[in-house]
Amino acid sequence: MARPTSSHSKPGRTLLLLLALILALGGTMFLQKAFTPKLGLDLAGGTTLTLTPVTQNGASPPEEILDRAVNIIRDRVNGNGISDAEVAKSGDNIIISIPGVGRDEAIGLVSTTAELRFRQVLAMEATQLPQDLPTQAPTPGATPSGSASPKSSSSAKPQPSSTRSAGTPGPSVSPTGKALSSALTAPTPTATGQAAKPETTRGAQSDQRQQRHKGQDAKATPTPAATPSSTQQPANPNIDTTGIDPAVLKQFQALDCTDPKKRGQGVQDDANKQYAACESDGSYKYVLDKAKVVGTDIDTASAGVRQGTTEWLVQLDFKSKGASTWATLTGQAVSAPEPRNKVAVVLDGVVITAPNIISAIPGGRAEITGGFDQKSATDLAEQLKYGALPLKFNRSSAETVSSTLGQDQLQGGLIAGIIGLALVVVYSLLYYRGLGIVAVLSLVVATILTYTAVVVLGHNANFRLSLPHIIGLVVSIGITADSFIVYFERIRDEMKEGRRTLRAAVEVAWVRARRTILIADAVMFIAAVVLYALAVGGVAGFAFAMGLTTLIDIVVVFLFTKPFIAMLARLKFFAKGHPLSGLDSERMSADHSGSAGRTTTPQEA
């Protein structure tokens, strides 16, 4: 049994605890200047897409693959300039929420499975990343570029995926002799050939770019000024336009890779056409040939360390058909002049890497080396293996809600809540009279707690109030009120049976009612948890609201209703059983005579 004395003697302390809790939540609201809940798309307007993975025999896809798909879709959506979109996993499904309206084109592309393509590079050009300019203190003369890379057979033209390049040319070192290598060194000024990893520092990158300018300048315009300020660099005169579709060339010239939103991430490139694309980090742009080899030609890809070294590489295995086309493609590229000796790997509309082909690669195996660390090698291997989206998705549901319908629904939900609350209040007051005030105040406290909790959760845990939540909250007004009823009825029982004083009855009844309330709330909570964990779509939201209000119910009953009644029990109005208190003798009398005896039973002995 409980220790009624402790709570009996200090109801004020418990109420203070509640006050502290409310103040904490309210204070958080004020500090964050957040006073309204964040609304879900069904209330604020927007588009919600549910994508369901298509798997063989309907098995759940592995968690990590799903996570990868989520990241890719997020990149695509953000790449389209929709920065406020949310991509989240819900069970096996992926839910994409795009606020606002008129984003139909974005919706179209998120769920498509773009393919990996291998395209020969026809032309390429460096991009000026404006943010690099200030960091580039031009130090002319300090870097004798001409002598920088004597060993790199393929000229001083920078390696396209400069972020992954390193100082070791592949084929000569490769023990297996298979050499698809992004091994072209970035011309390192010291020409030591050490495996500098330029991607680790922006400074290193800048150096390279500077180097490149020098190289280009040296070739094209013999001015010693190595100023990288040539943002208005004209269409590079040394682009060989033979065989390039003029339309694609035009696109290429118009392409601005400096803006992440314009890099074309997520564009579905047509395998049978030439294509102008950006490097995924925007550092280069390319004109690419038709795709000769596609993602489905790859059997598997894996990341590993070359034996006897610490160098990370990505190994590719082609299927039989892919192997022959791959041999043809590499054979064609290897003899081509720079930059056509490169084969770009295009994924989701952007070039993820474009290694040099150093020799034709028959046999269906290839290695990409150069400047990888474990993560970049693993990432690339996964991209090569899975293509753009590691899973095929079905669009299970797509829902666009206009802001007016959203407002209507919000309004409807709120009106329903107010009516529901009012009905419960009226009923409590009619039935329980004085005690009804306790019920009403308890509901007020519960409402305050719920509102502040929803706002605080909204701004800290990104909880968005949607229609199912509102319904869940309104419905749970009932549960909260049920707890008071159980307690009130117990108090009346105690007073009837034991003829106890009110103050004693409040304590004894509490011990018994508490157990009932806790068991009943536990049942509700189990229901909420099960629904939340297993359900799809709006069900989870509803279950969340149900679980939240069940917890709030317990807080209110323990921290408000009980101590408040204990305090009221000290008042004469209740203790003496005033007819309006809800504890009057007529109600309590066990006398069946029917005479509405107004004689006050001696409650206070």
Add this chain to the structure above:
Amino acid sequence: MGLGRRLYRGEIDIDFVGRWKLWYSLSGFLLIISIAGLLINGLNLGVEFKGGSVISFKPAVATTVEDVRTTFRDEGVHQAIVQTTNQRYRITSEDLSEATTAKLQQIIKQKYDVKEQIDVQSIGASWGGEVSHKAWIGLGVFMLAIILYLSMAFEPKMALAAIVALVHDLVITAGIYAWSGFEVTPATLLGFLTILGYSLYDAVVVFDMIKEVTAKLGTTSKQTYSMAANNALSHTLIRSLNTSLVAILPVAAILFIGTTLLGAGTLKDLSLALFVGMIVGTYSSLCVATPLLVTLKEREPKYQAIARRVAAASGGGGKKSGKGPKGSENAAVAKG
């Protein structure tokens, strides 16, 4: 005294447990009707389960359901169901291609002068299957969890009685849906699942009281298990009715708003399921769960002995003999 006052004073005394035959046959009848309805009529599954498109808009110019239907038919939409509530038109149709949807949006915008975005929902045919699949799993897990929990909090027989009452509620609610032809949407399913929690709330309140009252039953008690249970039930009747009524009030409010203001949609579907389910749930916690529990408990030797003794005692003669050696035997059992 009027019924109202007697209710208020908690002096109502209905022999719920004693009339178990009535309740069992009534529930049995309702269950058969419900299952028949499910078999004959089936459930009227919403577009979310069959797959399809829902387009909804608020026209700025006056129009009619017939006119809207014609507009859709002209675009090759053949299974368009047009509903209207509060000047908002809602057209449910077969799954439309993106092109058709886009074209329809254009036409609607021009023809009905709609300024805002048109609400479009399109659902693949497999979606509903997934929703209901998950719902079944949820139901199974929930029942298991509740049986375990109530077995610990109360006892296994109470858990069993509560779950049987729960299944009873779900079947009858589904039966009502089958016969009335109310549309079943994922929101309805949500409502069904929520009934689980509410249906048990009442049962928990009643069982808790029964547990308390019957705990006192011993060899010398003048009450059988069923009498004690009935006592507890009468005692908590007000409580059950109050809690149910208070729970139903907000649901009724949502149902009212959902039907009058918004028409078809989550609000209405969910609250309708809850409304029906809660009423059935109140009935079952009083008239099914408790009598069932009593039926189960009266089979226990301990309570059979009490029942025999009480019956003998009330039968008149042999008061002393009835309390004879048997009594002491039982006392030992009760202590053990």
